[in-house]
Amino acid sequence: METTDNSNNTMVKVENLDVIFGKKHIVHDVSFNVEEGEVIGMFGISGAGKTTIIRVLTCQIEKKNWNGNVLVTGLSPSKKGNHSKILSNIGYVPQLELLNLYFELNPMVNVEIFTSTYGMDKKEAKLTAEKLFNILDIPKDTWKKRVKKMSGGEKKRLSMAIGLIHHPQVLFLDEPTTGVDASKRYDILSYLKKLNQQLNTTMFIITHDLEAALICDKSAILREGKLLEFDTPQNLINSLPSNGLVARISIENLNQEIIKTIHKYPSIEKVLRVGNETIEVLMEDFEHNLPKLMKFLFENNFKVYSMSRDVANFRRYFQIRIQEEEEIENRKNNSELMNGGDSQ
Numbered sequence: 319m320e321t322t323d324n325s326n327n328t329m330v331k332v333e334n335l336d337v338i339f340g341k342k343h344i345v346h347d348v349s350f351n352v353e354e355g356e357v358i359g360m361f362g363i364s365g366a367g368k369t370t371i372i373r374v375l376t377c378q379i380e381k382k383n384w385n386g387n388v389l390v391t392g393l394s395p396s397k398k399g400n401h402s403k404i405l406s407n408i409g410y411v412p413q414l415e416l417l418n419l420y421f422e423l424n425p426m427v428n429v430e431i432f433t434s435t436y437g438m439d440k441k442e443a444k445l446t447a448e449k450l451f452n453i454l455d456i457p458k459d460t461w462k463k464r465v466k467k468m469s470g471g472e473k474k475r476l477s478m479a480i481g482l483i484h485h486p487q488v489l490f491l492d493e494p495t496t497g498v499d500a501s502k503r504y505d506i507l508s509y510l511k512k513l514n515q516q517l518n519t520t521m522f523i524i525t526h527d528l529e530a531a532l533i534c535d536k537s538a539i540l541r542e543g544k545l546l547e548f549d550t551p552q553n554l555i556n557s558l559p560s561n562g563l564v565a566r567i568s569i570e571n572l573n574q575e576i577i578k579t580i581h582k583y584p585s586i587e588k589v590l591r592v593g594n595e596t597i598e599v600l601m602e603d604f605e606h607n608l609p610k611l612m613k614f615l616f617e618n619n620f621k622v623y624s625m626s627r628d629v630a631n632f633r634r635y636f637q638i639r640i641q642e643e644e645e646i647e648n649r650k651n652n653s654e655l656m657n658g659g660d661s662q
């Protein structure tokens with residue numbers, strides 16, 4: 319059968335996944351493939367189904383609630399008999415460190431407890447722990463102190479080390495940067511990238527932090543249980559008009575009327591309000607049309623007080639893509655409403 323034809327370096331394969339709880343259809347026909355060593359970012363506003371998909375992959379959802387062909391390290395979570403093997407092949411770092419750390423014990427004892435459940439040799443576990451603690455900059459003087467005395471960032475990094483201690487092929491991280499202060503968030507992401515590069519661990523990172531796309535090979539964008547996109551962040555940005563070139567324009571007394579007028583101008587694809595008096599404009603054939611647009615603005619006496627060019631980042635792409643989907647849905651709902659009204 320198709321599903322057993324798992325090429326050597328495919329770590330996770332998801333085909334036509336649906337998740338249904340009672341009458342609630344949570345995940346709709348989701349398909350994607352993840353190769354060994356890839357870092358996948360899962361993005362989507364709250365309730366999009368990110369955690370639910372990861373729960374299927376990590377054997378936490380009963381088969382009666384889902385359908386589709388799913389393989390994790392070549393094994394299907396649909397069979398209970400596969401669960402212990404899958405769980406030894408993967409690591410899971412929960413959102414709250416509380417769930418995988420014993421705060422009253424020291425980091426090394428935490429390691430011993432976790433590795434004993436995998437039947438790992440004590441000496442080997444200690445060596446692996448030391449290696450991971452060093453990569454993750456967990457200060458040596460904390461290794462023998464109680465976890466509760468560690469800082470928030472150190473606890474988070476220890477939690478990651480525990481998730482990796484049994485050399486999992488795939489590591490699932492549910493919101494690793496949530497609750498970490500802004501200045502430390504980037505550190506966590508660069509530690510994850512470093513782990514990925516040094517250990518070749520495939521990673522799934524669920525996050526609301528759109529900056530995380532910087533360390534991701536592929537980004538999955540989910541909305542209301544549907545997978546809108548699954549591609550490299552760069553390809554997604556390049557799919558925007560003019561490969562994502564934007565004109566950032568500040569206009570005195572900017573209002574909806576002005577925005578509408580600009581939107582109607584030929585070749586203008588998107589106008590986003592990004593500040594009180596600032597818009598970002600995406601257009602086809604940027605180099606050719608930008609001067610024309612500027613001329614049009616001056617002719618209309620719009621008081622442009624600054625203009626700069628930029629390239630959309632992943633945050634902007636995400637905003638545009640979600641907005642686009644909302645517009646499609648609004649149009650659909652409106653036409654259904656009209657049709658419904660006609661038939662009554």
Ligand SMILES: Nc1ncnc2c1ncn2[C@@H]1O[C@H](COP(=O)(O)OP(=O)(O)OP(=O)(O)O)[C@@H](O)[C@H]1O
Nearest residue numbers: 339342344362363364365366367368369370371526
């Ligand atoms: N066991 C369950 N029974 C019923 N509904 C559920 C169950 N688990 C999740 N849901 C619903 O599925 C939807 C998706 O939830 P999920 O936790 O996957 O979202 P998420 O994308 O991870 O959101 P967040 O960013 O807030 O963590 C939500 O509407 C949630 O209420």
Ligand SMILES: [Mg+2]
Nearest residue numbers: 368369370524
């Ligand atoms: Mg979640």
